[in-house]
Amino acid sequence: MPPRKIIIDTDPGQDDAVAILLALASPAEIEVLGLTAVAGNVPLELTARNARMVCELAGRPDLAVHAGCDRPLLQPLRTAEHVHGRTGLDGPDLPDPTMPLAAPHAVDFIVETLRSHPPGSVTLCPLGPLTNIATAFRRAPDIVARVAGIVMMGGAYFEVGNVTPAAEFNIHVDPHAAAIVFGAGVPLTVMPLDVTHKALVTRPRNDAFRALGTPVGSAVARMTDFFERFDKEKYGSPGAPLHDPCVIAYLLRPELFSGRHVNVAVETASPLTLGMTVADWWGVTDRAPNALFMGDLDADGVFALLTERLARL
Ligand code: BDR
Ligand code: CA
Numbered sequence: 001m002p003p004r005k006i007i008i009d010t011d012p013g014q015d016d017a018v019a020i021l022l023a024l025a026s027p028a029e030i031e032v033l034g035l036t037a038v039a040g041n042v043p044l045e046l047t048a049r050n051a052r053m054v055c056e057l058a059g060r061p062d063l064a065v066h067a068g069c070d071r072p073l074l075q076p077l078r079t080a081e082h083v084h085g086r087t088g089l090d091g092p093d094l095p096d097p098t099m100p101l102a103a104p105h106a107v108d109f110i111v112e113t114l115r116s117h118p119p120g121s122v123t124l125c126p127l128g129p130l131t132n133i134a135t136a137f138r139r140a141p142d143i144v145a146r147v148a149g150i151v152m153m154g155g156a157y158f159e160v161g162n163v164t165p166a167a168e169f170n171i172h173v174d175p176h177a178a179a180i181v182f183g184a185g186v187p188l189t190v191m192p193l194d195v196t197h198k199a200l201v202t203r204p205r206n207d208a209f210r211a212l213g214t215p216v217g218s219a220v221a222r223m224t225d226f227f228e229r230f231d232k233e234k235y236g237s238p239g240a241p242l243h244d245p246c247v248i249a250y251l252l253r254p255e256l257f258s259g260r261h262v263n264v265a266v267e268t269a270s271p272l273t274l275g276m277t278v279a280d281w282w283g284v285t286d287r288a289p290n291a292l293f294m295g296d297l298d299a300d301g302v303f304a305l306l307t308e309r310l311a312r313l
Contacts, residue, residue: 003031011040011128012050014223019244024058025309034064036106040128041080042088044070050089052097061099068106068132072174091226092219110136114143126152127244134177149187155277156193172275179266188291191246195294200239205303216313256301259294263287
């Protein structure tokens with residue numbers, strides 16, 4: 001089988017960085033057509049910078065990184081420096097990128113890529129707020145039917161929220177964009193907090209990254225060390241959740257995940273629950289399923305895959 005063509009839409013973020021590295025370490029299965037940066041964990045200028053630093057860390061300065069939307073569709077940007085640090089990629093000491101940003105704007109890149117590839121051959125992998133994807137869908141509705149699928153990190157049902165009592169960060173930051181994407185009719189696979197909160201970087205898993213003895217292994221160990229500081233304190237768990245790599249792990253080994261095909265609607269009106277992903281997990285409405293919403297994963301399997309792939313870089 002030829003590798004699956006993907007666009008990674010991202011706001012690095014240490015966990016975004018690990019997801020990008022996992023994809024770049026897996027060329028037999030995944031062809032990264034380009035990276036599109038979006039404002040999220042930190043402002044766009046930094047996410048576009050961090051994405052290029054990660055490409056260079058992976059030895060892939062040839063990849064195209066496109067800068068996209070610098071703010072959500074309708075509301076001010078909310079960032080997460082308290083989790084990811086001032087740069088968004090605090091932890092390792094990575095050099096400033098030397099590769100330039102690619103033209104055109106991320107939204108134009110998404111539109112052009114979907115139009116220039118056969119329908120059903122490009123998968124979108126959003127790891128941040130859905131602003132770039134929703135803007136592309138609004139600007140060029142013809143591309144929606146050409147998308148093979150969207151595999152994304154965002155939302156929560158049983159875990160409810162991480163930035164408000166009711167909402168997960170990626171969806172809360174741009175709920176209006178999320179509502180467009182969830183309502184677009186594209187096959188959606190969602191990695192919510194319900195799954196990613198089980199993908200914990202425990203001490204032995206962190207040690208395994210460091211034991212790779214490579215620049216990538218040590219950078220990932222430092223990233224996950226940094227990330228851990230906040231989440232361990234918050235959740236009292238034995239390690240921080242590694243959210244975004246679940247998306248790429250699913251592309252590589254879908255059998256490591258399980259979920260339900262359900263209806264998921266995004267709250268855009270209530271100030272109290274803005275960005276909540278209302279998943280009909282128990283099938284109590286007649287709303288048509290629009291997403292494969294994951295509920296569980298084999299965490300040991302995911303971390304074994306991740307460590308084995310990172311060793312290749
Ligand atoms: C999501 O928010 C970001 O902080 C992470 O990169 C991840 O995409 C988790 O809620
Ligand atoms: Ca992210």
